[in-house]
Amino acid sequence: MTPARRTLLIGVGAAAALVAGLWVGQSPYFGPPATGLPATALLGVSLPDPDGTEQSLAQWKGKVLVVNFWATWCAPCREEMPMFMRFQQERGAQGVQFVGIAVDSVDKVRPFAQDLKLNYPTLIGGFGAMELSKTYGNAIMALPFTVIVDRQGHVAHTQLGPLKEAQLDAILRQLSS
Amino acid sequence: MRFPPTSPGSTPRRARPDALAAWAGIVLVASALAADAAGPKLLPAEQAFRLSARALDAKMLEVRFNVEDGYYLYRDKLRFAVEPASVGVGAPALPPGKPHEDEFFGKVTTYRGLVVVKVPLAAATPGQEVTLVVDSQGCADAGVCYPPQLQRVTLALPAAGAGPTPATEATPPRKPFFN
Numbered sequence: 521m522t523p524a525r526r527t528l529l530i531g532v533g534a535a536a537a538l539v540a541g542l543w544v545g546q547s548p549y550f551g552p553p554a555t556g557l558p559a560t561a562l563l564g565v566s567l568p569d570p571d572g573t574e575q576s577l578a579q580w581k582g583k584v585l586v587v588n589f590w591a592t593w594c595a596p597c598r599e600e601m602p603m604f605m606r607f608q609q610e611r612g613a614q615g616v617q618f619v620g621i622a623v624d625s626v627d628k629v630r631p632f633a634q635d636l637k638l639n640y641p642t643l644i645g646g647f648g649a650m651e652l653s654k655t656y657g658n659a660i661m662a663l664p665f666t667v668i669v670d671r672q673g674h675v676a677h678t679q680l681g682p683l684k685e686a687q688l689d690a691i692l693r694q695l696s697s
Numbered sequence: 698m699r700f701p702p703t704s705p706g707s708t709p710r711r712a713r714p715d716a717l718a719a720w721a722g723i724v725l726v727a728s729a730l731a732a733d734a735a736g737p738k739l740l741p742a743e744q745a746f747r748l749s750a751r752a753l754d755a756k757m758l759e760v761r762f763n764v765e766d767g768y769y770l771y772r773d774k775l776r777f778a779v780e781p782a783s784v785g786v787g788a789p790a791l792p793p794g795k796p797h798e799d800e801f802f803g804k805v806t807t808y809r810g811l812v813v814v815k816v817p818l819a820a821a822t823p824g825q826e827v828t829l830v831v832d833s834q835g836c837a838d839a840g841v842c843y844p845p846q847l848q849r850v851t852l853a854l855p856a857a858g859a860g861p862t863p864a865t866e867a868t869p870p871r872k873p874f875f876n
Binding site for chain 1 (some may be wrong): 720801839842
């Protein structure tokens with residue numbers, strides 16, 4: 521084999537190895553596969569709010585939509601909600617909309633949301649909500665799980681576990697501009 | 698002496714393992730980078746909190762959770778029942794666990810590592826087959842919590858005078874329900 525062909529083979533092999541590695545790292549078990557895809561299923565969801573009124577997520581299409589799956593029994597979920605409220609307060613005018621989907625019962629959610637003075641809507645989802653989050657990459661069905669949808673209705677980011685403030689800030693700035 | 702034909706400037710064959718090692722290294726690094734960008738690597742609940750049980754005799758079950766490092770269970774969320782319901786369970790002997798201050802729930806107790814719970818049976822007969830039903834809930838230090846997990850372990854109780862049965866792993870969890 522000539523040196524040039526050997527170099528080419530090594531280069532191709534290295535590139536293939538890199539792609540294979542990235543593919544493994546991005547598999548549903550490790551990471552979100554939904555980024556870039558239309559959030560059709562999510563925007564088609566209709567769930568009751570704590571007062572029992574059905575709300576469709578489609579009403580917020582065109583917004584930078586931050587859909588946060590959470591529960592009152594989930595401490596890390598509760599801990600990041602004040603941060604979400606700050607972002608809602610500061611960025612709402614730029615078209616950012618937070619929507620919670622509580623994998624929880626209404627008699628736990630309603631008092632909690634009231635005590636917190638939650639400034640964004642939260643809907644009541646049951647086990648179906650967990651299944652929905654699974655289709656967006658939440659393979660282990662744990663909480664919190666957050667899906668960020670851009671103005672065009674595509675998934676911009678998914679996050680299993682809490683969102684860091686700096687990261688959320690950067691994503692929202694980019695999507696709101 | 699005979700050598701394999703090589704052209705001037707090519708690498709001898711024994712360099713191949715080095716190239717393979719380099720490619721494997723690239724795959725590992727790339728997957729680690731991609732996985733890290735995607736978030737923490739977390740186990741499904743039935744692997745993070747591995748449940749098994751055995752019958753010590755017809756009056757006592759021994760239930761074990763093998764909680765992986767970096768995960769914990771809530772003591773007050775453990776519930777035990779048995780099928781058929783006529784067998785009945787008494788109060789389980791729960792180990793002490795670790796106290797923890799939760800800003801919403803207040804004082805909670807958590808379990809890490811190996812958790813062993815003795816569950817008394819009220820009215821079973823030796824040799825009877827029973828199904829233990831366990832409800833549990835836990836979280837990961839990485840910052841996620843799992844919904845309540847409902848799991849079943851079917852056991853044949855030992856005959857009178859026989860020793861404990863071997864441990865049986867839980868069947869895959871049913872859909873959890875939310876109270």
